[in-house]
Amino acid sequence: xxxxxFFTLSALASAxxxxxxxASTHHSSSARASQLYAATxxxxxxxxxxxxxxxxxxxxMAWEKGFQNVESEACYELDGEFPDDLVGTFFQNGxxxxxxxxxxxHVHPFDADGMVQAVTFGKNxxxxxxxxxxxxxYLQELKENKVCKRGVFGTARNKGKWWSNIxxxxxxxxxxxxxxxxxxxxxxxxxxAGAPFQIDPTTLxxxxxxxxxxxxxxGEIANNRYAAHYKIDPIRQQVCGFSILPGDKDxxxxxKICVMEHDQKDNRLxxxxxxxxxxxxxxxxxxxxxxxxxxxQAPFDFEPIPLILGLKGAAECIVFDEEAEHGKxxxxxxxxxxxxxxxxxxxxxxxxxTSNAFEDDEGNVILDMVVAKSDYKKLAMAGEExxxxxxxxxxxxxxxxxxxxxxxxxxxxxxxxxxxxxxxSLSPNCATIEFPVVNPSxxxxxxxxxYCATAASATEMSPLQGIAKIDVETGTLxxxxxxxxxxYITELAFCPKAGQTSSDKEDDGYLVTYLLDxxxxxNEVIVFDAASPGKGPVARAPLQDWCVNHSLHGxxxxxxxxxxTDEVKATFDL
Numbered sequence: 001x002x003x004x005x006f007f008t009l010s011a012l013a014s015a016x017x018x019x020x021x022x023a024s025t026h027h028s029s030s031a032r033a034s035q036l037y038a039a040t041x042x043x044x045x046x047x048x049x050x051x052x053x054x055x056x057x058x059x060x061m062a063w064e065k066g067f068q069n070v071e072s073e074a075c076y077e078l079d080g081e082f083p084d085d086l087v088g089t090f091f092q093n094g095x096x097x098x099x100x101x102x103x104x105x106h107v108h109p110f111d112a113d114g115m116v117q118a119v120t121f122g123k124n125x126x127x128x129x130x131x132x133x134x135x136x137x138y139l140q141e142l143k144e145n146k147v148c149k150r151g152v153f154g155t156a157r158n159k160g161k162w163w164s165n166i167x168x169x170x171x172x173x174x175x176x177x178x179x180x181x182x183x184x185x186x187x188x189x190x191x192x193a194g195a196p197f198q199i200d201p202t203t204l205x206x207x208x209x210x211x212x213x214x215x216x217x218x219g220e221i222a223n224n225r226y227a228a229h230y231k232i233d234p235i236r237q238q239v240c241g242f243s244i245l246p247g248d249k250d251x252x253x254x255x256k257i258c259v260m261e262h263d264q265k266d267n268r269l270x271x272x273x274x275x276x277x278x279x280x281x282x283x284x285x286x287x288x289x290x291x292x293x294x295x296x297q298a299p300f301d302f303e304p305i306p307l308i309l310g311l312k313g314a315a316e317c318i319v320f321d322e323e324a325e326h327g328k329x330x331x332x333x334x335x336x337x338x339x340x341x342x343x344x345x346x347x348x349x350x351x352x353x354t355s356n357a358f359e360d361d362e363g364n365v366i367l368d369m370v371v372a373k374s375d376y377k378k379l380a381m382a383g384e385e386x387x388x389x390x391x392x393x394x395x396x397x398x399x400x401x402x403x404x405x406x407x408x409x410x411x412x413x414x415x416x417x418x419x420x421x422x423x424x425s426l427s428p429n430c431a432t433i434e435f436p437v438v439n440p441s442x443x444x445x446x447x448x449x450x451y452c453a454t455a456a457s458a459t460e461m462s463p464l465q466g467i468a469k470i471d472v473e474t475g476t477l478x479x480x481x482x483x484x485x486x487x488y489i490t491e492l493a494f495c496p497k498a499g500q501t502s503s504d505k506e507d508d509g510y511l512v513t514y515l516l517d518x519x520x521x522x523n524e525v526i527v528f529d530a531a532s533p534g535k536g537p538v539a540r541a542p543l544q545d546w547c548v549n550h551s552l553h554g555x556x557x558x559x560x561x562x563x564x565t566d567e568v569k570a571t572f573d574l
Contacts, residue, residue, distance in 0.1 A: 051479040051534025054429070055456040060397075062486035063463045065518035066550045067109055067394045070096050075129035075203075075572050077564060078119070080541030082126050082527060083510065087498040088558040089120040089201070090512045091179045092490060093189055094551030096132065098392065101145045104159065107389040108313075109550070111151030113138045114176025114189055116204050117548055119512070119525050121495075122561040126525065129572070130547045133189045133197055134206035137172035148172075152193060154313035160388025165310030173197075173209075177228035178553035181560070182239060183267045188212065192228040192243070192284065202562040203571045214269045215241065215260050221272055223258050228553065229285040229353075234441050237264040240288045240334070242295075244281040245274070253302075255281025259293050259332055271336035277343075279328075282318070287357035287367055288444045292342075292415070293332040294357055294367055298350040299324030324348055331365065331415055342415045347423075349373040355408060355436035355450045355472070356443060364421060365413040368450065368472055370434055372404040403461045405431055408450065408470060426450070426475040429458040430468055435491040435553075439506050439530075448473050449507050451492050451530065456482050463488060467511065467533045479534030488516045490548060493556040494530060507531045510538075512556065514548040521546045 096115035099105045106112045117130040132138060140148045149172035150156050150165055158164035173194035180188040180196065187201035188210060195216045198207040211217065212226055223243055230241040239262040247254025260272040280300050287294040299321040306312035326345040333339040355368040397403075408427035413420060427433050432455035438447055450472050453464040466482035466489065483489065495510040511528040523546060527539040562568075 051481075051532065052429075052477060053480055053482055053534075054458040055482055055485065056460065057485065058399075058456055058462045058465065059486035059519075062518050063488060063550075064394055064397075066488055066516050067098050067392065068518065068521075068546070068549060069099050070115055070130065070545075070547055070549065072545045072547065073131045073572060074544065074547075075564060075569060076127065076544060078126045078128055078525065078541035078543075080126065080525075080539060081124050082121050082539045082541075083497075084124050085497040085499070086121045086495055086510050086512075086527065086539075087561060088122075088495060088556055089118055089560045089562075090493050090495070090554060090556050091116060091118045091181065091187065091201070092493070092514070092548075092551050092554030093133075093176060093179045094490070094549070094553075095174070095176045096549060096551075097138070100141050100147050104147050105392055106147070106151060106155045108151065108153035108155065108315075108393050110153045110176070110315075111155040111172070111174065111313075112176065113141075113174050114191070116179060116187075116189060116199055117514070117551070118201070118204060120561055120564075126541065127564040128525070128543060128547070129204055129568075131204035131206075131572075133175040133199065135173055135175050135197060137174065150310075150313065152313055153315045154389065154393075156310065156313070156388065162310040167308060168310065169307065169314075171314070176552065178230075179555055180230060180239070181555060181557045182262065183265065185560070186267065190226060190228045192225060194225050196226050201557075201560065203568055205571060212269075213262065213267050215262070215272060221258060221274055223272070223274075227284075227286075231286060231288045231443055232264060232440065233288060233444055235290075235444070238262065238270065239264050240286070240293065242283075242286055242293065244283050247276060253280065254278050257281065257283070257293075257295060257330065257332060259334075261334070273336065275332055275341055277330065280318070285351070285353045285369075287354040287369065288334065289357050289359045289365055290444060291334055291359065292357075292365060293334060294354070294365070295330045295332070296346075296351050296369070297328040297330055299327055299348050329367070329411070329413060329420075331413070342418055344413055344415070344418050344420055346411065346420050347373065349409075353434065353436060355452075356438050356445075356447055358444055358446050360446075363414075363416060365415055366446075367411045367413065368426065368436070369409060369411070370406055370436060370452075371409045372406045373409075399432070399461045399463060403432075405461055406433060408433055408436060408452065408472075410472065410475070424475060426470055426472050427452070427468070427477065428475065429477050430454050430470075431457055431459050432461050432464065433468060434464055437492050437494050439494050439496065439509060441496065441500075442506060447506065449478075449530075451494065451511055451533070453489060453491060454480065456485070465489060467492065467513075467528065469507075469530075469533050479532065481528070481534050481536055483515060484517075486517065486519055488518075488550065489526075490514045490516070490551040491553055493554050495527075495556045496558055498558070505531075514551065515540075516548065516550070518549075523548045
């Protein structure tokens with residue numbers, strides 16, 4: 001039997017925001033309204049300046065309304081003026097079609113179909129477009145107006161009836177997690193348990209499934225996926241990607257990590273190597289240094305029987321290993337070299353996303369990543385819940401109770417002696433922090449600044465609403481910006497200024513993201529000065545419709561500035 005790709009997607013299964021409600025629980029509007037708090041500014045000592053603002057409470061109903069379908073696909077010029085040295089295109093991908101029909105929905109947002117949004121900046125202007133990724137699964141459900149394929153995170157045919165799902169482990173490729181821009185004009189939508197889909201970067205029309213120049217193959221490597229995260233080495237100008245594959249002998253208790261690198265300019269696959277490891281492979285992201293790929297292996301187990309019997313999605317079958325004494329950091333040598341990986345025992349924390357990594361003068365590896373260190377077994381979705389969910393999982397999340405606190409953690413490793421040297425927290429006064437981004441010229445190099453999405457509160461877990469600028473050399477929160485209590489942002493992208501070189505000031509650039517106001521059903525594109533994001537947006541423009549919800553990952557492509565022509569507009573008129 002071919003179990004199609006649940007080992008990699010299981011990394012997302014642990015998404016802390018979506019693990020709380022039991023399957024049979026329906027939270028009423030009145031119950032959810034109890035999480036609507038007044039916006040009160042704290043007077044903590046942490047508020048050292050007017051560029052660091054904390055606020056207790058959040059509008060839970062406004063957050064839930066962020067999970068509503070985008071109904072329009074369009075392209076148009078934005079009504080706003082932007083910096084003249086902001087030149088390029090901001091691409092972002094994310095789960096977007098949550099409701100398939102009036103009475104059928106994807107029970108988890110990660111099962112929802114992907115949509116790519118793009119904003120091209122240049123000559124003080126900008127234009128926007130958005131389009132669903134035309135995967136076979138999306139097109140089939142659009143035609144039949146019902147759930148047609150199982151989702152990794154629990155969505156099932158026939159409203160979860162087991163007889164409609166038993167023995168079916170061919171999951172829907174939703175292409176909803178990230179985007180990759182390669183060469184001069186190649187754009188790919190990524191989902192880590194399947195092949196990428198190539199997208200036209202100007203019109204966002206779907207070209208089709210791609211092998212990514214041989215990375216997806218049936219040969220000796222037998223790799224059928226490309227992970228949703230990658231890193232670009234600015235020194236070698238190489239795209240460093242990976243995939244997590246089931247082990248050959250015992251797929252539930254072993255895995256393989258396939259690492260690969262492409263030439264960023266001509267897209268050639270430079271090499272591809274696979275390494276076997278014991279235990280369940282749960283890796284959503286990686287880090288790179290000059291000499292290593294780095295992966296965290298947290299202590300999870302997998303219970304496959306409910307999956308095979310059609311009772312649960314693959315991600316729902318992940319369980320925390322209660323007996324585990326440690327996790328592992330795996331350092332895989334970069335390049336087509338015959339060198340063995342280095343495996344180092346670390347505490348039992350879990351991570352979705354890395355910020356950056358580099359090597360110091362003594363040969364130590366410095367890794368910065370967002371981790372959950374306490375109560376992180378909440379992240380495993382398997383538990384006592386039985387039955388198919390009556391309502392989507394995002395309804396009724398209690399962030400303070402159900403979501404473990406996380407932090408940006410600096411981990412120093414000694415690969416020569418395979419040991420952990422030290423740990424240092426880098427995110428004081430940030431109870432919730434995620435989606436770290438850095439100046440891309442500093443990837444795999446020593447750096448000073450990380451920019452993260454963060455919550456309003458400094459002490460209590462709550463949804464991502466604002467921006468935190470962190471000095472990773474000192475572990476200091478330098479600035480924090482928040483929108484209104486009922487507004488939320490998507491992941492940031494760092495945009496180098498036109499003409500910037502790697503020797504320029506590290507924070508000499510812009511941050512771009514989308515602002516969500518679900519009560520008004522409106523969006524904005526907002527731009528910040530990366531040197532002082534706490535002062536608020538330096539440019540902003542409204543979108544014409546509800547075009548963006550709680551999206552996932554994106555990238556900024558400097559210098560890519562296609563024109564909004566009549567030919568482009570015609571593709572949307574069709």
